[in-house]
Amino acid sequence: MSWEIVGMSAVCALGDTVTGIHRALCSGQSGLAPLSRFDASKYRAAAAYEVPDRVRPGVDEPLRATRWLVRVVREALTDAGLPEPEPGLPVLVGTTHREMRTAELWWQHDGRLSPADLHFTSALHSAFGLHNVHTITSACAASLYGLGMATDLIDLGEADTVVVAGTDSITESSFGGFDRIQFPPPDTIRAFDRSRRGMIMGEGAVAVVLRRAGTHPGRIHGRVRGVSMNCDASHPTAPDPAGIARAIEEAHDRASVAPDDIDLVIVHGSGTHQSDLAEAVALKEAFKATDPGPLVTGIKGGMGHISGGAGLLNLVVALEAIRSRTLPPVSDLTDPIEEVGELRIVSGQSATGPFATAQVHAVGMGGINAVAIVEGAAR
Numbered sequence: 001m002s003w004e005i006v007g008m009s010a011v012c013a014l015g016d017t018v019t020g021i022h023r024a025l026c027s028g029q030s031g032l033a034p035l036s037r038f039d040a041s042k043y044r045a046a047a048a049y050e051v052p053d054r055v056r057p058g059v060d061e062p063l064r065a066t067r068w069l070v071r072v073v074r075e076a077l078t079d080a081g082l083p084e085p086e087p088g089l090p091v092l093v094g095t096t097h098r099e100m101r102t103a104e105l106w107w108q109h110d111g112r113l114s115p116a117d118l119h120f121t122s123a124l125h126s127a128f129g130l131h132n133v134h135t136i137t138s139a140c141a142a143s144l145y146g147l148g149m150a151t152d153l154i155d156l157g158e159a160d161t162v163v164v165a166g167t168d169s170i171t172e173s174s175f176g177g178f179d180r181i182q183f184p185p186p187d188t189i190r191a192f193d194r195s196r197r198g199m200i201m202g203e204g205a206v207a208v209v210l211r212r213a214g215t216h217p218g219r220i221h222g223r224v225r226g227v228s229m230n231c232d233a234s235h236p237t238a239p240d241p242a243g244i245a246r247a248i249e250e251a252h253d254r255a256s257v258a259p260d261d262i263d264l265v266i267v268h269g270s271g272t273h274q275s276d277l278a279e280a281v282a283l284k285e286a287f288k289a290t291d292p293g294p295l296v297t298g299i300k301g302g303m304g305h306i307s308g309g310a311g312l313l314n315l316v317v318a319l320e321a322i323r324s325r326t327l328p329p330v331s332d333l334t335d336p337i338e339e340v341g342e343l344r345i346v347s348g349q350s351a352t353g354p355f356a357t358a359q360v361h362a363v364g365m366g367g368i369n370a371v372a373i374v375e376g377a378a379r
Helices: 018-026 064-079 100-107 121-128 139-155 172-181 241-255 273-286 307-324
Strands: 003-012 091-094 133-136 161-168 204-212 222-231 264-266 295-297 357-364 368-376
Touching: 003 018, 003 064, 003 139, 003 307, 018 307, 064 100, 064 121, 064 161, 064 204, 091 139, 091 307, 100 172, 121 133, 133 139, 139 161, 139 204, 139 222, 139 307, 139 357, 139 368, 161 307, 204 307, 222 241, 222 307, 241 273, 241 357, 241 368, 264 307, 273 357, 307 357, 307 368
Parallel strands: 091 133, 091 161, 264 295, 264 357
Antiparallel strands: 003 204, 003 222, 161 204, 222 368, 357 368
16 A cells, blocks of 8 residues: 655745755755844753744744745645645644744734634635645644544545645744753754754744545655554653654554665654654664664754654655655764664765665654655656
8 A cells, every 4th residue: 555745845944845955954054043033042042943034034923834834735736736626625734833933922912813823724725725624733743643644534535635734833932941951952953962962943844745546647756655653651751762663663564564675764863862862772673683774864953843844844855865866964963872773874974875765753752653654756
């Protein structure tokens, strides 16, 4: 069983196209910049991965997460040849904060807020006439949860086409919360490095159009082979290696692949002590019998952690890596933690293919895990 990705789009601190974001990652660029969204003097951390699109620099604006969502959905639909979708087309939106930043600005008397602004249905209905919109808030795994639900909708005959998206803007309340618990604050995201100090927030949006295999007459970007989701509830915040390993094993089962079939892995790689450790242990367990095993990378050092859309952004970058035969490295990784062992971590410079099959991760607080297996369009 497989499902075809026939349209995709993304925007983040590194760029506003999938190919541009991938190219920036491969060249070692970073979207990290001084914080301009709110008063940085209140916090120890002074930088974030912001989308540089505000009309007035240094002045925040409401409904930016909604604006990016409408943009990427429009571009993904156009890419799929569906610029005027049927009104009942399902749209599954993964998010962590929804429009919390807009609520913060309203509370500070810096913007207006309507209750309808707190979800995305009204904006998508206004832009495209769509009304079958569902918001998924399973933390950092939200957009990959949406992808798994989309495959179920198609398998059940509820739809032939589903839009899956993720969007989040940086909120001051979340930024302040992480600022309190990460000391000293991280100066960048160093996934799997001994000197890692934590996660830095990013923002942006991503969307894909998923169709039943064999029903799309045009170009396809790739195929989803299988998606797994679990919530092990092992700990309120720290991920559990066993829960991640189970998600990887189930994804392989759903995709009917063996560990040896996986060419590359794009990890969650948030740069926190517990999450990186758990992910490394789970990967070693999953690929212990492979030789030489897949190439492993993480991309958050380039665009930060975009929360609900992080998993889907990993997925579109993986598809572009397969298409271009170029896999970006983990940025700022110079002293890997012992737990990565013999894993083939890509660092320093990009790795070249060919690649055929990729595994992408999303790991959230509270044991929320999702893993997707995708393959390139040529197979």
